[in-house]
Amino acid sequence: MAEENLWQVEVRSALAEAVSRLPKRPRQIIVAAYGLDGEAPRTLIAIGQQFGVSREMARIGRNDALLLLRLPAFSGRLRCLCGQDSREAYARTQALNRAWLRQKRGRRR
Numbered sequence: 001m002a003e004e005n006l007w008q009v010e011v012r013s014a015l016a017e018a019v020s021r022l023p024k025r026p027r028q029i030i031v032a033a034y035g036l037d038g039e040a041p042r043t044l045i046a047i048g049q050q051f052g053v054s055r056e057m058a059r060i061g062r063n064d065a066l067l068l069l070r071l072p073a074f075s076g077r078l079r080c081l082c083g084q085d086s087r088e089a090y091a092r093t094q095a096l097n098r099a100w101l102r103q104k105r106g107r108r109r
Contacts, residue, residue: 007081014078021074025051026065033062067100 019030032050035041042050048058069075070093072085079085 011078011081014075014081018069018074018078022065022068026061026068029058029061030065030069063100067097070097 016036019027019036022030029047029051031037032042032047033044044055044058044062047062048055051058051061053061072079072090072093076085079089
């Protein structure tokens with residue numbers, strides 16, 4: 001039990017480190033969306049109001065921040081702790097990022 005609690009503390013620390021590396025606005029959006037500041041998670045509508053944008057723009061901001069968090073530069077330590085630091089895991093992440101970017105570009109045309 002104590003070992004599991006220690007692991008959870010390490011994961012929370014690694015997550016906080018990854019989020020802290022994000023640029024200011026994406027970091028604020030992720031913190032608000034998932035309640036990482038100790039407050040309850042906020043809705044996209046509330047986040048949009050906080051930043052003066054629509055719910056849809058808040059959703060896009062959240063998704064863009066999550067896209068950044070998939071990158072090893074942001075999530076390397078967290079990936080190691082969760083056993084997702086293999087070549088296969090990185091390849092899956094790259095495939096997910098490419099698919100997301102293709103979908104995002106497709107909507108704007």
